[in-house]
Structure formats: structure tokens, C-alpha cells
Amino acid sequence: xxxxxxxxxxxxxxxxRLSESTGPKVQLSGSTGPKVQEVLETExxxxxxxxxxxxxxxxxxxxxxxxRYLSREIHELEVTKVWRKTWQMVCREEEIPxxxxxxxxxxxxxxxxxxxxxxxxxKALTNACLHRGRRLRAEGGCVPNFRCPFHGMTWxxxxxxxxxxxxxxxxxxxxxxxxxxxxRVATWGGWVFINxxxxxxxxxxxxxxxxxxxxxxxxxxxxxxxxIAKVIPANWKVVQEAFMESFHLIATHPQLxxxxxxxxxxxxxxxxxxxISRTITVAGYASPHITGSDDxxxxxxxxxxxxxxxxxxxxxxxxxxxxxxxxxGQTPRQFIAGMLREQLxxxxxxxxxxxxxxxxxxxxxxxxxxxxFAPWMAAGPSIAYRFRPNGDDHxxxxxxxxxxxxxxxxxxxxxxxxxxxxxxDQPWTDAVELGRLGPVLNQDDNNIPEVQRxxxxxxRFGRGLTVSRYQESRIRHxxxxxVEYLESE
Ligand code: FES
Ligand SMILES: [Fe+2]
Numbered sequence: 001x002x003x004x005x006x007x008x009x010x011x012x013x014x015x016x017r018l019s020e021s022t023g024p025k026v027q028l029s030g031s032t033g034p035k036v037q038e039v040l041e042t043e044x045x046x047x048x049x050x051x052x053x054x055x056x057x058x059x060x061x062x063x064x065x066x067x068r069y070l071s072r073e074i075h076e077l078e079v080t081k082v083w084r085k086t087w088q089m090v091c092r093e094e095e096i097p098x099x100x101x102x103x104x105x106x107x108x109x110x111x112x113x114x115x116x117x118x119x120x121x122x123k124a125l126t127n128a129c130l131h132r133g134r135r136l137r138a139e140g141g142c143v144p145n146f147r148c149p150f151h152g153m154t155w156x157x158x159x160x161x162x163x164x165x166x167x168x169x170x171x172x173x174x175x176x177x178x179x180x181x182x183x184r185v186a187t188w189g190g191w192v193f194i195n196x197x198x199x200x201x202x203x204x205x206x207x208x209x210x211x212x213x214x215x216x217x218x219x220x221x222x223x224x225x226x227x228i229a230k231v232i233p234a235n236w237k238v239v240q241e242a243f244m245e246s247f248h249l250i251a252t253h254p255q256l257x258x259x260x261x262x263x264x265x266x267x268x269x270x271x272x273x274x275x276i277s278r279t280i281t282v283a284g285y286a287s288p289h290i291t292g293s294d295d296x297x298x299x300x301x302x303x304x305x306x307x308x309x310x311x312x313x314x315x316x317x318x319x320x321x322x323x324x325x326x327x328x329g330q331t332p333r334q335f336i337a338g339m340l341r342e343q344l345x346x347x348x349x350x351x352x353x354x355x356x357x358x359x360x361x362x363x364x365x366x367x368x369x370x371x372x373f374a375p376w377m378a379a380g381p382s383i384a385y386r387f388r389p390n391g392d393d394h395x396x397x398x399x400x401x402x403x404x405x406x407x408x409x410x411x412x413x414x415x416x417x418x419x420x421x422x423x424x425d426q427p428w429t430d431a432v433e434l435g436r437l438g439p440v441l442n443q444d445d446n447n448i449p450e451v452q453r454x455x456x457x458x459x460r461f462g463r464g465l466t467v468s469r470y471q472e473s474r475i476r477h478x479x480x481x482x483v484e485y486l487e488s489e
Contacts, residue, residue, distance in 0.1 A: 031263035033288035036280045036363075039264070042331070045357045050213040051280070057269045059476040063464020066455040068479070069235040074486070075394030081485050082371050083107050087186070087193040087206050089373040089386055090114050092224050092402075094190060094416045095140075096122065100157060103140035105194070108392050112183060113137060113146065114192060117157045124183035124194040125159040146180075155180050189219030189375070191384075208273040210369065217360070217377060219404060224416035225381065226403030226433040231390050231424045232445065234452035236397040237478075240372060240387040242444050242451075244478065246281040246364070247471040250289055252443050257287035258301030259332075260364070264288070267473050274481040275370040277474040283362040284333025298332040302362070305436065337361045344380045349409040352379070368474065370481050381405045383437070395452060401441070403433065 037054055040047050068074055090105040091114055102115035104127060111127035113136065127136050129148040136146045136155075145162055147154040154162040161178035164170060183194040186203035188211055193203050200206065232239050242248070249262035256262075264282035284302060286293035326335035337358035344361075345353040356379035359365070365377040374385040382404045390396035400419075407413045420431055428434055428441035455465075467475055 031288045033261045033264040034282060034285055035264060036266035036282055036359075039282050039285075039333070040357075040359060042334070043357050043359065044334070045355055047357050047359065048216050051357070051359060053268065053270070054266055055268045055270045056266075056470060057271055057473065057477075058469070059269065059473055059480060061467075061469050062476075064467055064475070064479055065464045066459050068482075069238055069452065069455055070395075070459060072394060075389070077486050078389075079108050081488060082482065083110070084196040085200060085485060085488075086197075086371050087195045087200065087203050088371070088388075089191050089369075090124070090194050091192050092190055092416060093122070093187055093192055093220070094223060094413070096192075098142065100142045100144055101140075102137070102143070104137055106391070108389055110196065111135060112194060113180075114185075114194070115157055119158075122185050122187070122192055123157070123159055124185050125155070125180040126182070128180075129153060130161075130178060130180065189214060190222065191219070191373075191375075206275055207369065208270075208276050210276050210367065213278075213367065214375070214377065217379065217382075219375065219382075219384075222382070222404040222406055223413050224402055225405040225414070226401075226417045226431075227419045228401045228403075228422060228428070228431040228434060229419055230399055230422040230426070230428070232397045232399050233395065233424065233449045234397055235394055236372060236387045236389050237482075238451050238455075239397045239399050239448055240368075240374070240385075241475050241478070242448055243366065243374065243385060244277075244279065244368060244474045245468075245472050246279060247468065248447070250287065252447060253440055256301075256305050256440070257290060258293060259283055259286060259298050259305065260302075261285040262287045262289070263471075265471065267470060269473055269477040274477075274484065277368050277477050279364070279366045279474065280359070281364045282333075283364065284331065284336055284358070295326065295332045299326075299336060302332070302336055333358055333362060340380070347380065347406055347408050352406075356380075368478065370478065371485075401434070401437075 037052065040051060088107060090112070091103050095101070095103055096114065096116040099116055099118045099120070102113050105112045105114050105124075113123075113125045113127045115123050115125060117123055125146070128134070129136055129150065131148065131151060131153050134148055134150040136148055137143075145154050145156050152165045154164075156162045159180040159182055161173070161175045164173065183196045184198065184200070186193050186195075188203060188207060195203070204211070245267070246260070246262045246265040249257050249260060261282045264285060266278075266280045268278040268280075270276070284298065286298050286301075326332060340361045341353045341356060344356070348356070360377065360379040366374060367377065368374045372387045376383045384402040384404065386400040386402075388398050390398045403417070417433075420433070422428065422430060427438070428445065429438035431438060434441065
């Protein structure tokens with residue numbers, strides 16, 4: 001079976017119209033594949049306006065210095081100028097539902113107790129005793145108060161000084177002024193964020209309109225169905241940047257490009273927005289790098305390689321049966337979307353499933369929030385990533401993968417999954433809950449430590465990384481923002 005591509009190449013007028021409103025023009029692609037906005041025009045459901053907010057901004061072609069990933073000084077500058085100044089995602093609200101529930105969040109040498117108080121508020125208390133400095137808690141749990149294991153000084157869940165076994169011997173302590181220092185706390189989408197800078201803008205402003213993008217797929221309605229974490233031997237930016245473009249699919253994930261059109265990606269960097277960016281990559285079409293693919297091959301490839309994790313429908317089920325074929329005039333993408341709507345109905349409910357666009361059902365849609373949080377958007381189960389330095393080691397990263405699932409209609413919200421730590425030498429496929437994402441992450445992981453090593457060999461030449469103008473524009477945008485923070489007063 002072979003169908004003409006229903007989407008015209010980039011030379012038609014519709015694409016130019018869609019990118020007119022923002023920033024200087026750059027060549028979006030030299031590719032012959034369909035463009036995201038053209039594919040969206042074939043949707044049979046109303047497309048949320050946020051998907052048509054395409055914005056290609058020319059950020060130039062300058063190299064990125066390798067020192068930025070290797071230098072200890074830059075790491076230390078990042079501590080004071082980035083980690084202590086920005087809003088960081090620390091956990092899900094559902095992880096601390098009741099008074100006394102807390103997690104320990106650490107970023108380089110800063111440590112916080114993210115705790116639910118008796119009033120139901122969330123606080124971020126410095127996780128260090130004000131007596132002789134012992135860390136109050138090594139890990140999360142549920143406690144009535146924070147009692148230091150060393151000499152027993154105690155603080156309330158709100159961080160107020162509560163008791164001291166030898167009050168008589170500390171005339172210098174004013175109990176009213178001996179509270180645990182706190183970071184600011186705010187929430188969005190069921191995620192808890194903290195900020196150590198009292199002068200930073202509020203989270204709502206910092207997110208630069210991101211909540212509007214997710215308004216029709218509220219992440220707060222989802223639960224944490226899986227959480228896998230692993231230490232990766234590379235700078236946190238190397239790990240993060242491995243996911244900011246789809247250019248690497250052709251060499252790193254060649255099994256995917258039979259149905260994910262790598263070059264048919266839209267990279268959105270919005271003028272005036274320095275904390276957020278987005279990639280949308282068209283699926284249900286073969287990559288323009290593949291010649292001679294037909295509809296059967298595209299469907300077979302997609303169904304074999306869906307990136308959704310285990311709890312969604314196994315692809316093989318979708319191709320079972322002789323009669324399972326696209327109707328006349330239907331593209332593989334439209335056909336697969338139709339089957340996914342049916343398959344996801346028990347999870348989403350009839351109305352949500354029926355209104356889901358092909359884009360939200362098939363395409364990888366990846367947002368980044370500066371400095372290190374990346375929520376994906378999907379109609380069905382979705383993913384989020386977080387990348388942070390592993391303690392004070394700037395050449396090692398803790399990479400968290402969150403699996404979010406809608407709560408099926410009429411069912412109670414399940415308890416959030418416990419964190420599943422993988423050893424550094426363990427493959428992602430050992431986390432069976434990742435399903436088909438596991439082998440893909442193994443492939444990414446195969447590059448990341450090698451990038452860190454290779455950059456050291458490049459360092460003596462004094463040349464920067466040669467980053468592409470459009471496909472890697474989000475990396476460039478991230479670095480632009482990073483430098484602004486590093487250079488700020
Ligand atoms: S160090 Fe905490 S009570 Fe002494
Ligand atoms: Fe990848």
C-alpha cells in the first residue's frame with residue numbers, strides 16, 4: 001500500500017504564514033519532509049492554539065565553549081547564580097499528602113526538607129540543625145516534628161524552634177528567631193518548586209505562559225505511575241541537551257525513524273521567553289532520510305517502537321487482524337491515532353479520548369523549563385525529566401524520569417510510585433516499568449558519558465561545540481539564558 005503524502009513540502013505558503021509573527025526568520029529545514037504546522041492542518045479535531053504557536057528565532061551559529069561543561073569554576077558559579085536563583089522542581093505534591101510527610105531535596109551542597117505542615121501548606125526548610133549543623137534528615141518519611149538525632153533540638157513542621165534539652169545553657173538563643181531558614185515554595189501542575197532567592201519573580205511569572213500550554217491536559221490530574229533515577233557520569237547540561245533535539249535520531253535511535261520524522265521537527269524559542277522552549281516532532285511519517293518507505297512500513301515501525309511506557313497498549317495488538325487497515329484516504333498517522341483513541345478510552349474517558357488530536361496521541365512534544373525540568377505533553381500517559389548535579393560533582397548527574405498517568409474516570413488516585421534507583425552501570429531496560437522507553441534511554445546513555453570524555457579531548461584546541469542553527473536552537477537558547485544568569489549581579 002502506498003499513499004501520496006497528504007502534506008505539501010515546505011515551499012507552499014501556509015508555513016510562511018504560520019511563522020510570520022515572531023522573531024527573525026531562519027531556514028526551518030532543508031528537509032523534504034512534512035512540517036509540523038502542515039501536518040496539524042490535517043487534524044480532524046480542534047487543535048489547541050498552543051500547538052500553532054510556532055516560533056523559530058535565529059540565535060546565530062556561534063560555538064559553545066566546552067569549558068562550560070568541564071570547568072569547576074563554572075560549576076561553582078552555577079551554584080550561586082543558577083541553583084540559588086531559579087525555580088527548581090523538587091517533587092510531586094502527591095508525594096507529601098499528609099502533615100509531616102516530607103522528602104529531602106538536595107542540590108549540590110544545599111539540602112531542604114520539603115514538608116507538608118499541619119495546615120496543609122508545603123514548606124522548604126533548610127535541612128540542617130542550627131546547633132552544631134547536623135543534617136536533620138537523611139531521607140524522607142513522615143514525622144511529627146524535626147528532632148535532631150545529635151542532641152535532640154527540635155523544630156516544628158513549620159520550621160519554628162520547638163525544644164532544646166538544655167535551654168538553660170543557651171542564653172544566646174532567642175526561640176522566636178531560631179527558626180530553620182526557608183526557601184520559597186510554589187506549585188504548578190502537581191509539581192512542587194522551590195527558589196532560594198527572595199528577589200526572584202514568582203513561579204507563575206517565571207514559567208512564562210507554560211501553564212497555558214498544559215491547560216487542556218492538566219498535569220495535576222495525573223499521578224506518578226513510575227519514577228526511575230540513575231546517576232550518569234557527565235555534566236548535567238550534557239545529559240539535558242541529549243534530549244533537546246531530534247537531530248540525533250538518525251544515528252542514535254535509527255529504529256525509530258521509520259515512523260518518527262526526525263527532520264520534521266519544530267523547535268520553538270519564543271521571543272522574550274528565556275525559561276521555556278519546545279520541540280514537536282512529527283510521528284506517523286517516515287524520516288525524509290529514508291527512501292522507499294510505504295504506509296505499511298510506517299505503521300509497522302510505529303507500532304513496534306512506540307515510546308510510551310508499559311501500561312499503554314502493546315503495539316502488536318494494534319496490527320492484529322487482516323481487517324486492521326487504514327480506510328481510503330487515511331494516512332498511517334490518522335489510522336494509528338484512531339486506534340489509540342479507542343485503546344486509551346478506558347484511561348482517559350470517552351470524551352477526552354475522542355477529542356485528543358493526532359499530534360497529542362503520536363508526536364513527541366517536549367518542553368524544557370530552565371534550568372533543568374522537562375515535562376512532555378501527551379493525551380495518554382506522559383513523561384517528565386529532571387537533570388541535576390550529583391552532589392558537588394560537576395561531572396556527574398542525577399537523571400530522574402517520571403512517568404505520569406491520567407487517573408481512569410471513576411477511580412481513586414493511586415499512590416505515587418516509589419523511586420526506583422538504577423545503579424550507574426545498570427541498563428534502563430532493567431526498569432521494566434519504562435516499557436519501550438527503556439531501550440531508547442539505553443541508546444541515549446550510550447552517548448552521554450562519551451560526550452563528556454570527548455569534550456576533554458577537544459578542550460585544548462580552544463574551539464567551541466559546533467551547534468546547528470535551527471535543529472539545536474533550543475540548546476543555544478538554553479545557553480543564552482544560562483550565560484545571562486551566570487553574568488548577573
Ligand atoms: S547538632 Fe543538632 S542538636 Fe546538636
Ligand atoms: Fe534520544
